[in-house]
Amino acid sequence: MRITNHRLEGIDFVPARWTGGTITPEIVVLHDTAGRLEKGNSARYLADNDAKVSVHFVIERDGTITQLVPTNRRANHAGQSSFHGRHGCNDFSIGIEIVNPGKMEAGGHGEALAWWGQVFHNDGKHEILHRQTPEHGPGVWMTYTPEQIAAVCNLLETLFRDIPTLEDITTHWYISPGRKVDTNPLFPLAQVRALVLGRDDPAVIEAEESSTEEPTATMLRVATSGSGLNMRRWPSFNPNVITSIPNGTAVPALRSGVFDGRSWSLVQYDGREGWIVNSYTQPA
Ligand SMILES: [Zn+2]
Structure with missing residues (x-):
């Protein structure tokens, strides 16, 4: 993969309605879509909606990547946020949305209830786990697919190689504490950061x-x-x-x-x- 003219070569580019002015990206913010899992659903919404939200990349359950905003333009993905004392992360970040239901409620027999009413099971197709962290609180969550993790790593390695101003990888829960819980606690953040940034080794953490x-x-x-x-x-x-x-x-x-x-x-x-x-x- 390669970034040319602020676009990831060889993947679908669907221009987002809410694309802002020029930015110099310094961090990457990872998100969950917290929505339906059907392919294309979240990408379509993030490309065109009345809520004024947008994001640079969407990663489907099967690992397909769609780009919606050029990497040097502002997208509306972080909202009220701050990273190491700097406010308004949209002004200096690239956003990646990973398709995932987000926080769910526990039902009987290992069921998980998504906010829009859909029920998921541990059925071989979806893996549902209980997790509680200080930042996420208690919840029931769906694991990311191996294809998604591989796509996130490939995309991050490409971004960090081709955009020299990029310095760090973070999550929405980290930059908007108390307000957001994405990515979910099952995302292997330490491993991804170690792989892409070559620091924060999981053993050290x-x-x-x-x-x-x-x-x-x-x-x-x-x-x-x-x-x-x-x-x-x-x-x-x-x-x-x-x-x-x-x-x-x-x-x-x-x-x-x-x-x-x-x-x-x-x-x-x-x-x-x-x-x-x-x-x-x-x-x-
Ligand atoms: Zn988010």
């Missing part, structure tokens, strides 16, 4: 989530029988060494946790953050 922050940065002094202690990207002995911290060095501990029965700390050293095993340190 897991370590962050299963450790606790040190109330005050405790100082630890490295004390091994060798020349130093390995600082690692995540708390395990897999090949993930960032650097070695020389014996006698005192480093601030930011987080701590127990992983596979060992106590680890996330520390800062030489301008970087990484994990060390506590048993080779002393309080400093």
